[in-house]
Amino acid sequence: MWFKRKHSEYGCPMCGRLPKIIKDITQTGVYLKSIYRLQCPRKHISTCWFSYPDDASRQWKQLIAEYKRKDTK
Secondary structure, three states: OOOOOOOOOOOOOOOOOOOEEEEEEEEEOOEEEEEEEEEOOOOOOEOOOEOOHHHHHHHHHHHHHHHHHHHHO
16 A cells, blocks of 8 residues: 655655755864754755754744745745
């Protein structure tokens, strides 16, 4: 049997999957700094890079809200 994937409230608008957090390291002068972004597992949409994961999460929620607003118009 095939089951439809359950769409989460904050999942990707195209496939319904929850985002993955992507961590990278950048060099700022002599310091190494971790940066984060949220991305759909199938790479449909993603946020910008942020210094903290909660900022990336906040932008993801805004991005999903914007897609929902476009769909209702």
